[in-house]
Amino acid sequence: MDDLGANKIFGAVLATALVILGLKQAAEMVYAPHKIEKPGYAIAVAEDTSGGGEAKADTPPDWGTVLPKADVAAGEQVSTKCASCHTFTNGGANGTGPNNWGVVGRQPGTHPGFAYSSAMQDFGKKTPAWDFDHLYMFLANPQSYVAGTKMSFVGLKKPEDRINLIAWLRQQSSSPVAIPAPNPKAEAAAAGAGAAQTAAGKPAPSDAAKVAETGKGEPAKGAPVAAAGGSATGTPGQTGSGAAAAPKTASTSPGAPPK
Ligand code: HEC
Numbered sequence: 001m002d003d004l005g006a007n008k009i010f011g012a013v014l015a016t017a018l019v020i021l022g023l024k025q026a027a028e029m030v031y032a033p034h035k036i037e038k039p040g041y042a043i044a045v046a047e048d049t050s051g052g053g054e055a056k057a058d059t060p061p062d063w064g065t066v067l068p069k070a071d072v073a074a075g076e077q078v079s080t081k082c083a084s085c086h087t088f089t090n091g092g093a094n095g096t097g098p099n100n101w102g103v104v105g106r107q108p109g110t111h112p113g114f115a116y117s118s119a120m121q122d123f124g125k126k127t128p129a130w131d132f133d134h135l136y137m138f139l140a141n142p143q144s145y146v147a148g149t150k151m152s153f154v155g156l157k158k159p160e161d162r163i164n165l166i167a168w169l170r171q172q173s174s175s176p177v178a179i180p181a182p183n184p185k186a187e188a189a190a191a192g193a194g195a196a197q198t199a200a201g202k203p204a205p206s207d208a209a210k211v212a213e214t215g216k217g218e219p220a221k222g223a224p225v226a227a228a229g230g231s232a233t234g235t236p237g238q239t240g241s242g243a244a245a246a247p248k249t250a251s252t253s254p255g256a257p258p259k
Pocket of ligand 1: 151
């Protein structure tokens with residue numbers, strides 16, 4: 001009996017030791033992959049800058065140049081993504097978000113009867129109006145442009161979606177904000193920044209899910225490449241003109257800058 005008792009104690013001590021060892025092992029397993037991940041991130045950043053990727057592509061365009069030729073009807077189409085939370089009609093009701101009739105030129109956080117977040121109210125204090133630039137930046141990624149906003153919308157990644165939408169938004173107003181005169185210099189700079197992005201991203205559909213669904217053109221190629229993932233490093237070379245799947249595939253592999 002005494003032996004049994006001693007054995008129990010001994011067993012408990014042993015088990016504890018094993019648990020401690022196990023934790024150590026687990027900790028090492030957790031930390032090891034982190035060391036591997038870091039260089040990966042470094043590469044991604046390097047490629048972003050060299051490719052003139054997101055940061056530059058998100059420079060607002062020259063509104064005097066792009067607004068007159070924007071596709072307003074396409075912009076209205078984009079606005080359906082907002083319709084679950086916003087009305088855009090004159091005197092429309094507030095919903096999850098405020099009524100946005102006349103939002104272009106309106107001071108942020110000031111539509112009557114809507115309970116804005118303090119983040120949006122603070123933004124309004126330092127921002128006299130939702131002008132084209134502010135809307136362009138906000139709609140790309142609301143949560144990062146107005147940190148703490150309660151607009152839980154992922155954002156519109158494609159610049160032309162935002163431009164078309166803003167062109168349409170501008171018209172949802174009793175007195176639309178004037179379009180500024182074109183500034184060819186600014187447009188040249190913006191177009192230059194966008195060029196790299198266009199090369200990589202123009203035929204890219206709006207989201208990855210769509211590619212999987214439609215797989216237009218070459219479903220046979222698209223599927224296996226996507227499945228092969230990182231191993232098929234060579235395949236993204238097929239960035240052909242119309243290949244809907246190609247830019248997407250490239251972005252999954254370490255190649256292209258993220259959309
Ligand atoms: C999931 C709901 C939701 C969706 C979808 C959504 N919004 Fe919003 N939006 C909000 C909320 C909530 C606010 C108020 C934010 C705050 O108070 O922080 C807001 C605020 C705004 C504002 C600021 C209005 C003001 O008076 O200052 C603009 C502009 C705006 N949204 C535009 C859009 C556009 C354009 C879309 C579509 C591309 C969109 N939103 C999609 C919920 C949404």
